[in-house]
Amino acid sequence: MISIIALFWALCVVCVxxxxxxFSSLRALLVVLRGCDPLLYQYVDGAGFFTSRGQPGKQVRLVRYIWLQRYRDHHDEEFIRRCERVRGQFILTSALCGLVLVSLVALLIWH
Incomplete structure (x- = not known):
């Protein structure tokens, strides 16, 4: 029989x-963005995005830009494709993190 705890840890590993x-796709998106749209790159704090001096307000701008699909009118096809990929992975990761939290609560109640 499969252990519930083992399934929970497997779900955690998949989520991580x-x-x-x-994050890797987001980093690749920022590299493409730097080349195709330097103004937008500065607007979302591309140079400091993954550093400790990064500005969370500007980082949220990129998340909002991708979530609202404002990239659809962009001139670069590669950038649009990368944004679609990042958006899909964000949705998948958010759903998996939610599932991990629900599973954790269920484990706490069950045990």
């Missing part, structure tokens, strides 16, 4: 792997 994929 997807978070790593999401």
């Amino acid at each position: 792997i997807n978070m790593a994929r999401y």
Whole structure:
């Protein structure tokens, strides 16, 4: 019989792997953005995005930009494709993190 605890930890590992994929795709998106739209790159604090001096307000701008699909009118096809990928991975990672939290609460109640 499969252990519920083992399933929970497997779900946690899958969630962490997807978070790593999401951040990797986001980093690749910023590299493409730097080349195709320097003004937008500065607007979302592309140079300081993954540093400790990064500005969370500007980082939220990029998340909002992608979430509201404002990239659809952009001139660069590569950038649009990367944004679609990041958006899909964000939705998947958010759903997995929610599932981990629900599973954790269920485990706490069950045990």
